Amino acid sequence: MKYPAAVIVALLAFAVNGAGQTAAVTPTTADVDAIYPDIETFYIDLHRNPELAFQEVRTSGKLAAFAKALGYEVTTGVGKTGIVAVLKNGPGPTVMLRTEMDALPVEEKTGLPFASTVIGKTASGQTTPVMHACGHDIHMSAWAGTARWMAEHKDRWHGTLMLIGQPAEESGSGGATAMLKDGLFTRFPRPDFALSLHDDDTMPAGTIGYHPGPFRSMSDNVTLVVHGRGGHAAMPMNTVDSIVLASRIVLALQTIVSRENNPIDPVVITVGSIHGGTTGNVIPDEVRLQLSVRTYTPEVRRKTLAAIRRIAKGEAMAAGAPREPEIITRDEPGEPVVYNDPALVARLAAALKAGLGDKVVPMPAKMTSEDFGQYWITGKVPSALLHIGAVNAEKFAEIQKTGIPGPAPHSPEWAPDREPTLKSAIRAEVTELTELFNGK
Numbered sequence: 001m002k003y004p005a006a007v008i009v010a011l012l013a014f015a016v017n018g019a020g021q022t023a024a025v026t027p028t029t030a031d032v033d034a035i036y037p038d039i040e041t042f043y044i045d046l047h048r049n050p051e052l053a054f055q056e057v058r059t060s061g062k063l064a065a066f067a068k069a070l071g072y073e074v075t076t077g078v079g080k081t082g083i084v085a086v087l088k089n090g091p092g093p094t095v096m097l098r099t100e101m102d103a104l105p106v107e108e109k110t111g112l113p114f115a116s117t118v119i120g121k122t123a124s125g126q127t128t129p130v131m132h133a134c135g136h137d138i139h140m141s142a143w144a145g146t147a148r149w150m151a152e153h154k155d156r157w158h159g160t161l162m163l164i165g166q167p168a169e170e171s172g173s174g175g176a177t178a179m180l181k182d183g184l185f186t187r188f189p190r191p192d193f194a195l196s197l198h199d200d201d202t203m204p205a206g207t208i209g210y211h212p213g214p215f216r217s218m219s220d221n222v223t224l225v226v227h228g229r230g231g232h233a234a235m236p237m238n239t240v241d242s243i244v245l246a247s248r249i250v251l252a253l254q255t256i257v258s259r260e261n262n263p264i265d266p267v268v269i270t271v272g273s274i275h276g277g278t279t280g281n282v283i284p285d286e287v288r289l290q291l292s293v294r295t296y297t298p299e300v301r302r303k304t305l306a307a308i309r310r311i312a313k314g315e316a317m318a319a320g321a322p323r324e325p326e327i328i329t330r331d332e333p334g335e336p337v338v339y340n341d342p343a344l345v346a347r348l349a350a351a352l353k354a355g356l357g358d359k360v361v362p363m364p365a366k367m368t369s370e371d372f373g374q375y376w377i378t379g380k381v382p383s384a385l386l387h388i389g390a391v392n393a394e395k396f397a398e399i400q401k402t403g404i405p406g407p408a409p410h411s412p413e414w415a416p417d418r419e420p421t422l423k424s425a426i427r428a429e430v431t432e433l434t435e436l437f438n439g440k
């Protein structure tokens with residue numbers, strides 16, 4: 001059967017244009033190769049110039065300028081140092097893509113030629129080296145590459161793209177909460193979906209991992225101040241040694257995990273900071289411990305925090321301490337569970353597999369925490385946090401062979417394999433976004 005020429009032209013137009021508006025679009029390797037040099041330069045600059053939580057003035061300015069030059073409507077100072085960049089492109093859903101901006105108080109030991117030498121101050125005024133030890137520089141750079149592709153290919157999608165640069169994700173600093181309280185979902189278009197991507201040490205560079213349902217744990221920060229009775233190091237019998245008392249507490253806390261908790265319900269208790277004394281020949285009055293507590297359910301969280309209080313007080317009593325330890329925590333978790341909407345994850349995983357093939361794999365839940373969960377639990381927005389492998393493929397194969405772990409996020413040696421990680425992250429983020437903008 002022959003069709004008139006006008007019908008053939010119309011069918012071809014639909015195949016080229018209409019089909020592109022009803023399915024995810026995965027950028028070609030050539031597409032990403034073309035923009036990669038600029039994105040790598042962007043990444044190196046961010047890595048060299050890290051900033052701590054709520055201090056991301058230079059960082060947010062860089063992201064804001066980049067988005068504004070692409071035609072996004074940019075608002076700065078949201079939640080103190082956060083930014084919101086909006087690109088409206090006709091009718092359709094509103095989709096939010098979030099990146100974190102803050103770095104960690106860590107001294108870099110990667111040996112990279114562009115390693116950070118920045119010295120900053122924590123919120124408490126403590127001087128510290130600063131490093132992008134969690135890969136937020138990777139996240140921001142992928143965000144920038146995705147922002148550019150979406151702005152340069154507006155014929156391939158329709159809807160409203162909402163890009164946010166979030167401050168203060170690390171250590172329960174409250175960046176997501178600050179942006180929400182500052183009207184993120186009221187001053188700006190309320191998103192129908194929220195997306196984010198995080199680098200990962202358990203997969204080779206460029207692999208995309210997904211997990212439906214509860215994915216990242218709740219997080220609590222607990223401070224214990226142990227009080228003893230100080231004195232001369234040569235006469236410990238005249239003191240209540242706060243260093244020994246603190247050490248006993250550190251060891252006893254681990255029995256909560258091994259002997260009080262059901263092993264099916266995961267708990268992690270880590271003492272990440274312990275400070276006491278000024279010199280070797282003086283027993284101090286006081287030692288301060290800072291704990292990170294990770295749980296998945298409110299009941300396990302409640303029992304764990306109660307056990308920490310009981311053990312700290314019991315050890316102090318057993319040591320004859322002059323007063324009970326101070327135990328500083330919050331009634332509510334510092335960060336909620338990150339919950340990946342199962343239907344949304346299934347949809348995204350299917351689109352990613354179609355576009356990226358066997359680089360897209362299921363992955364287990366993790367005990368690390370993330371304030372991305374606030375957008376779901378507070379904002380009630382269907383959300384999905386996916387992970388991207390960032391370990392050099394050869395190094396990853398060696399790690400698998402020997403069983404000896406390599407550097408991971410928060411390590412001073414964490415250095416993602418930037419080219420395959422960034423390129424795959426950009427392709428994945430664009431695929432996710434266009435699936436949600438163009439799908440039914």
